[in-house]
Amino acid sequence: MFRFKQFAIRQENAAMKVGTDGALLGAWCDVSKANNILDIGTGTAIIAMMVAQRNSSAAITAIEIDEKALIDANFNVKNCPWANRIKIIESSLQKYNPTLKFDSIISNPPFFENSLKSNSHQKVKARHADSMHYSDILAFASKHLS
Numbered sequence: 001m002f003r004f005k006q007f008a009i010r011q012e013n014a015a016m017k018v019g020t021d022g023a024l025l026g027a028w029c030d031v032s033k034a035n036n037i038l039d040i041g042t043g044t045a046i047i048a049m050m051v052a053q054r055n056s057s058a059a060i061t062a063i064e065i066d067e068k069a070l071i072d073a074n075f076n077v078k079n080c081p082w083a084n085r086i087k088i089i090e091s092s093l094q095k096y097n098p099t100l101k102f103d104s105i106i107s108n109p110p111f112f113e114n115s116l117k118s119n120s121h122q123k124v125k126a127r128h129a130d131s132m133h134y135s136d137i138l139a140f141a142s143k144h145l146s
Contacts, residue, residue, distance in 0.1 A: 007049050007081065009044050013069065026049075039051070040063055040105065043066075058103075060085060065090070
């Protein structure tokens with residue numbers, strides 16, 4: 001369990017554990033004027049919960065493709081103070097078809113390209129840009145940002 005002041009993160013099932021990059025992204029992204037926020041590849045839902053904590057009225061949608069990470073994300077959101085404003089959806093970015101536009105889209109995407117891969121399929125999916133590339137995120141954002 002990784003503890004913050006107002007919430008905790010269970011991360012026993014997710015391939016990507018809480019790290020500096022996710023914590024900094026959740027703290028630095030500007031969500032002050034956003035009403036609808038999307039977190040792509042939410043993992044443990046750390047960023048979704050951090051932006052919910054920082055913006056008291058925003059509705060946050062968080063998508064994730066990994067079944068094990070979804071276990072942690074759903075547990076974490078259910079047990080956080082902002083559970084009523086965070087919706088977790090099991091979906092890849094490529095299959096996700098929202099009915100609304102988002103004011104802010106946030107992602108800490110898989111970032112390794114052409115590098116040595118783990119024997120764990122779950123870790124490869126979380127860390128390597130094989131199933132979701134930066135260009136996928138930019139193309140999605142160009143269609144779904146308000």
